[in-house]
Amino acid sequence: MCSNSREKATFISSFSLQTQIFNSLQRILLSYINSFSGLSKEIWWLALITLINRAGAMVIPFLSLYLSDDLSFTKGQIGWIMTSYGLGSFFGAWLGGKLSDQIGYYKVILGSLMLTGVSFIIVQYFSSFWSICISFFILIAIADAARPAFFVALSAYSKPENKTRSLTFIRLAINLGFSAGPALGGLIIATIGYHGLFWVDGITCVIAGLVMIQTLHPKKAKELDKEVVIENPVPAYRDSTYIIFLISLALFGFIFVQYFSTVPLYYKEIHELSEEKIGLLLAMNGALIFFFEMPLIAYLEKTNISKTGNVINGFILTGISFALLLITPWAGILIIGMIIATLGEMVAFPFGNAFALDRAKKGRQGAYMGLYSMSFSVAHIFGHNSGMQFIDSFGYDNSWILMTLIAGVGTFLLILVKQRLRHEKTND
Numbered sequence: 001m002c003s004n005s006r007e008k009a010t011f012i013s014s015f016s017l018q019t020q021i022f023n024s025l026q027r028i029l030l031s032y033i034n035s036f037s038g039l040s041k042e043i044w045w046l047a048l049i050t051l052i053n054r055a056g057a058m059v060i061p062f063l064s065l066y067l068s069d070d071l072s073f074t075k076g077q078i079g080w081i082m083t084s085y086g087l088g089s090f091f092g093a094w095l096g097g098k099l100s101d102q103i104g105y106y107k108v109i110l111g112s113l114m115l116t117g118v119s120f121i122i123v124q125y126f127s128s129f130w131s132i133c134i135s136f137f138i139l140i141a142i143a144d145a146a147r148p149a150f151f152v153a154l155s156a157y158s159k160p161e162n163k164t165r166s167l168t169f170i171r172l173a174i175n176l177g178f179s180a181g182p183a184l185g186g187l188i189i190a191t192i193g194y195h196g197l198f199w200v201d202g203i204t205c206v207i208a209g210l211v212m213i214q215t216l217h218p219k220k221a222k223e224l225d226k227e228v229v230i231e232n233p234v235p236a237y238r239d240s241t242y243i244i245f246l247i248s249l250a251l252f253g254f255i256f257v258q259y260f261s262t263v264p265l266y267y268k269e270i271h272e273l274s275e276e277k278i279g280l281l282l283a284m285n286g287a288l289i290f291f292f293e294m295p296l297i298a299y300l301e302k303t304n305i306s307k308t309g310n311v312i313n314g315f316i317l318t319g320i321s322f323a324l325l326l327i328t329p330w331a332g333i334l335i336i337g338m339i340i341a342t343l344g345e346m347v348a349f350p351f352g353n354a355f356a357l358d359r360a361k362k363g364r365q366g367a368y369m370g371l372y373s374m375s376f377s378v379a380h381i382f383g384h385n386s387g388m389q390f391i392d393s394f395g396y397d398n399s400w401i402l403m404t405l406i407a408g409v410g411t412f413l414l415i416l417v418k419q420r421l422r423h424e425k426t427n428d
Helices: 002-034 041-055 060-070 075-103 105-123 129-144 146-157 160-191 194-215 240-260 262-269 275-301 307-324 332-362 365-394 396-427
Strands: none
Touching (some): 041 146, 060 075, 060 194, 075 105, 075 146, 129 146, 240 262, 240 365, 262 275, 262 396, 307 332, 332 365
């Protein structure tokens, strides 16, 4: 009898625990689904176009391998080709911002997608060093001309209160695309060869353009927050508060790109991790973003923390992730550091984007978002190469100290931006 009572009590306790776990999972799932609510159908189409385009972006992750294995370029030559890639990105961002104000974001995005598709197919037929440098400069300039235009489109298709979540949703599509692209790209290289990547990249760009014609044509898409053309708009380059903000973001980009260039080398050379384990650590970044970024942004939007305040918090977290690498040789700190860096990314990027879009209403959105995109192009031009050179000259520990100090400088600049915004509001 006593035994039956104990078994019954154990069963009830187990059932109660299972019910609690189920209810908790149900609440988490509902919270995740609710974080997508209220987004316009145009934003969903824009996310699909982005997903198709980024899933097809297979050449870029394998570019250094293609240049060394297929074209037999030296590391020095590959470095210069990557520099031309960065310069093309910088020029394209400037051009895309200017054209978005002159002819509209729709034409810029569509033209960029179609011309990028054709360019990917053509560029595979160049093989000399200088022809590769020039062709990749032109290719990336055309491709990245769409970046500012995408921001302007996103602003137009979002209600003001949904902009940050809309930006986060587009980032989710980008991360999904970048996760699928390299996996499929490896399969294509193994079966068809590197040239298959160029064809797939080109075709997916054209498909993304065709989807855009069918779904976001001006006659079909509804602008929810039209750009207000104000008298005497403030030129983006004369908005000193915005320029300081962009310098801080360029510094943030400079230290963040280390997680995809110098940090993997640190994992391998100092902690002796295999390529498989390094891949899992990097994949954790994308997985965390996929599962937690939308709910996190939805939660932070309900708090009293300003957009610049959230960017500051993201910057601080990323700085801490580098400082942690100095504390202990324990391998587990690498996982903790990646989690903290990803959390910093999830907070800083969406709110940084949202701040730039809000600020752009002082002038022309295309020019403002063009400068915003250019700040990250600068980070890519200098971040990877400078990080490698510094490690080669001064070692990993000194490099992590430098990254932590840069995070401190960037945080100071953002605090200055916050004070200037407070002063502007007082004067208004």
